[in-house]
Amino acid sequence: MNELTKKTAAELAAAIAAGEASATEVTRAHLDRIGAVDGAVKAFLHVAAEDALAQAREVDRKRAAGEPLGALAGVPVAVKDLFTTVGMPTTCGSKILEGWVPPYDATITKRLRGADAVLIGKTNMDEFAMGSSTENSGFWTSHNPWDLTKVPGGSSGGSAAAVAAYETPLALGTDTGGSIRQPAAVCGIVGTKPTYGGNSRYGVVAFASSLDTPGPFGRTVLDAALLHEVMSGHDPMDSTSIDAPVPPVVEAARHGDVAGLRIGIVSEFSGDGYQPGVMSRFTEAVELLESLGAKVTEISCPHFKYALPAYYLIAPSEVSSNLARFDGMRYGLRVGGGSAEEVMAASREAGFGAEVKRRIMLGTYALSSGYYDAYYGKAQQVRTLIIRDFDNAFSQVDVLISPPTPTTAFDIGERADDPMAMYLADLCTIPSNLAGNAAISVPIGLAPEDGLPVGLQVMAPPLADDRLYRVAAAVEAAFENRWGHPLLTEAKGLS
Amino acid sequence: MPITRDEVAHLARLSRLALSDEELDHLAPQLDQIISSVAQVQEVAADGIPPTTHATGLTNIYRADDPVPCLTPEEALSGAPAVELQRFKVPRILVEE
Numbered sequence: 001m002n003e004l005t006k007k008t009a010a011e012l013a014a015a016i017a018a019g020e021a022s023a024t025e026v027t028r029a030h031l032d033r034i035g036a037v038d039g040a041v042k043a044f045l046h047v048a049a050e051d052a053l054a055q056a057r058e059v060d061r062k063r064a065a066g067e068p069l070g071a072l073a074g075v076p077v078a079v080k081d082l083f084t085t086v087g088m089p090t091t092c093g094s095k096i097l098e099g100w101v102p103p104y105d106a107t108i109t110k111r112l113r114g115a116d117a118v119l120i121g122k123t124n125m126d127e128f129a130m131g132s133s134t135e136n137s138g139f140w141t142s143h144n145p146w147d148l149t150k151v152p153g154g155s156s157g158g159s160a161a162a163v164a165a166y167e168t169p170l171a172l173g174t175d176t177g178g179s180i181r182q183p184a185a186v187c188g189i190v191g192t193k194p195t196y197g198g199n200s201r202y203g204v205v206a207f208a209s210s211l212d213t214p215g216p217f218g219r220t221v222l223d224a225a226l227l228h229e230v231m232s233g234h235d236p237m238d239s240t241s242i243d244a245p246v247p248p249v250v251e252a253a254r255h256g257d258v259a260g261l262r263i264g265i266v267s268e269f270s271g272d273g274y275q276p277g278v279m280s281r282f283t284e285a286v287e288l289l290e291s292l293g294a295k296v297t298e299i300s301c302p303h304f305k306y307a308l309p310a311y312y313l314i315a316p317s318e319v320s321s322n323l324a325r326f327d328g329m330r331y332g333l334r335v336g337g338g339s340a341e342e343v344m345a346a347s348r349e350a351g352f353g354a355e356v357k358r359r360i361m362l363g364t365y366a367l368s369s370g371y372y373d374a375y376y377g378k379a380q381q382v383r384t385l386i387i388r389d390f391d392n393a394f395s396q397v398d399v400l401i402s403p404p405t406p407t408t409a410f411d412i413g414e415r416a417d418d419p420m421a422m423y424l425a426d427l428c429t430i431p432s433n434l435a436g437n438a439a440i441s442v443p444i445g446l447a448p449e450d451g452l453p454v455g456l457q458v459m460a461p462p463l464a465d466d467r468l469y470r471v472a473a474a475v476e477a478a479f480e481n482r483w484g485h486p487l488l489t490e491a492k493g494l495s
Numbered sequence: 496m497p498i499t500r501d502e503v504a505h506l507a508r509l510s511r512l513a514l515s516d517e518e519l520d521h522l523a524p525q526l527d528q529i530i531s532s533v534a535q536v537q538e539v540a541a542d543g544i545p546p547t548t549h550a551t552g553l554t555n556i557y558r559a560d561d562p563v564p565c566l567t568p569e570e571a572l573s574g575a576p577a578v579e580l581q582r583f584k585v586p587r588i589l590v591e592e
Contacts, residue, residue: 101573330574332574349514365506381547420528462551
C-alpha cells in the first residue's frame with residue numbers, strides 16, 4: 001500500500017497545503033488502491049477517476065497560483081450514492097435509477113466542492129438506504145475489509161468499507177435508523193449521526209424525511225469531525241435545516257477529555273441477543289472511561305424497547321409516500337405499455353427490490369384508513385415517549401452510552417431473507433433517529449470470539465454534537481495508547 | 496388478525512406494484528409477521544400522549560419570494576424516459592372503460 005493512502009485526512013490536508021504532496025499524487029494513490037482492492041471489497045458503484053484527477057489538478061493549480069485553499073483541499077471523499085452529484089450517476093443502489101445523472105448537486109456535494117475536496121466516486125448501499133448489510137443493493141453486496149465473507153453493515157456499507165479498506169480517508173453516509181453508526185461499528189471506523197437538521201437534506205434522495213440525517217465517516221475521530229464541520233450548517237433549501245451555529249466539533253475532537261463528565265449507560269441495551277464479545281468490550285470501555293475521570297451511572301430508558309416497532313411503522317409510512325415519485329414518468333426506469341397506471345406498476349415492480357417493496361407495502365398498510373390510528377398514530381405517540389426518556393436521561397447525565405449494534409459483522413447471506421433478524425441490527429441506534437439527537441460510533445477493540453471490531457455508541461442532546469467528539473477522542477486516544485497502534489492496522493481481510 | 500393474501504394484493508394495487516404471484520405468496524406471511532411485531536406500540540401509547548411528527552419542533556418556514564435561477568428545460572428533461580416538444584411524454588392517463 002502506498003504511504004499516502006495510510007495517512008489521515010488531517011495529515012493529507014496539511015501535507016497538500018504545505019506543498020509536501022500534490023493533490024494529484026494523493027488522488028492517484030487512492031485510485032490505485034481502489035484498483036487493487038475494490039474487486040474484492042466492491043465498495044464503489046462508480047469510480048470517478050478522470051473527474052477526480054481533474055479536481056485534484058485544479059487544487060494543485062490553485063496552490064501554485066497562491067489562491068486560498070478550502071479546508072479539505074485535495075482530500076479524497078467517497079460519496080454514498082444517494083447524494084446528487086452533477087456529472088456522476090446517482091442510483092441509490094436501485095435499478096429504478098440505474099444510469100441516472102442528476103441535473104443538480106446536493107447542498108452537501110456543493111459544500112465539499114467548495115472546500116476543494118476531491119469527490120472520488122459513489123459508494124454502494126442498500127437500495128434507497130433500507131437495510132443493514134448492503135445485501136439489498138440492486139447491484140451487488142459489498143464486503144467487510146476485516147473478513148470478506150462478512151457484511152460491512154448498512155445501509156452506508158460501501159462508504160464504511162471504502163474507508164476501512166484505505167480506498168478513501170473520508171466518506172459521506174446517511175443515517176435514518178443507524179445506517180452510519182452500525183457500518184462504522186462493524187468495519188472498525190468512526191461514524192457520526194449528527195443532530196437532525198444540522199446537515200442539509202437538499203439533494204439527498206429521501207427515504208424517511210423526518211429521520212434521514214447525512215453524516216461523516218473517517219478512520220479517526222478528528223477526520224470525522226473535519227468532514228462533519230465542512231458538511232454542516234444552515235441551508236435555506238431544506239426547510240427542516242436548523243438555523244444555529246455548527247457545534248465546535250473539530251475543536252472538541254482535538255481536545256478529548258471526559259474528566260468529570262457524567263455518563264449514563266442505557267440499561268435496556270444489554271442481555272439477550274447481545275454477543276458476549278460486544279458486551280465484554282463495552283464493559284472494558286466503561287472501565288476505561290471511569291479511569292479517565294468520568295462519572296458513570298446506569299440509566300433506564302423504559303420506552304427504548306418500543307423504538308424498533310415504532311420505527312418500522314414511521315419509516316415505512318414515509319417511504320410509501322416518498323417513493324411514490326419513482327413512477328417512470330419524469331426520470332428513471334420505464335417499463336411496459338398501456339395506461340399510465342399500468343406503466344407505473346410495471347416500472348416499480350421491475351425497478352424496486354424485495355425490501356423496498358416490503359416497506360412500501362408496510363407503509364401503505366400503516367397509513368390506510370382504519371389502521372392509521374392503531375399503527376402510525378400510536379408510533380408517533382411512542383416517539384414522544386422516547387424523546388421524554390432522553391430528556392429525563394439528559395437531565396441527569398451529559399451523554400449516554402451503549403453498544404451501537406448487538407453483534408459484530410454477520411455472514412453475508414445469514415439474514416438476507418429474514419427481515420426481522422436484519423432489523424435487530426438497528427436496535428440500539430434507532431432511538432436517536434426518532435428523537436433527532438446526535439450520536440457517534442467509535443472503535444473500542446475486537447470481540448474475542450471472532451476477532452471482529454466492536455464500537456461504542458455515544459449519544460448527546462440535540463446540537464451537542466461536540467460532546468460526542470470530546471468523548472470519542474478521549475476513548476480513541478486511551479485505547480490506541482493501550483494497544484500501541486490504531487485498531488484498523490489489525491484488519492486481516494486485505495493484504 | 497392475520498393479513499390475508501387478498502389484502503396484500505390490494506395493498507400492492509394501492510402501492511402501484513405489479514407483484515407476481517410468487518411475490519404475493521412470499522410477502523403475505525412476512526408482512527403478517529412484521530405487523531404483529533410492530534403492533535407492540537399499542538401497549539404503551541395511551542390516550543393523551545401527544546404525537547411527534549418531527550423531532551426539531553420547527554413550525555412553518557417561509558422564504559423570500561424572490562426569483563432565482565432554476566433548471567433549464569434541457570436539464571429538467573435530461574433524465575426523462577421520453578420527451579416530445581420539450582415536454583415529458585407519458586402514457587395516457589384516462590382509459591376508456
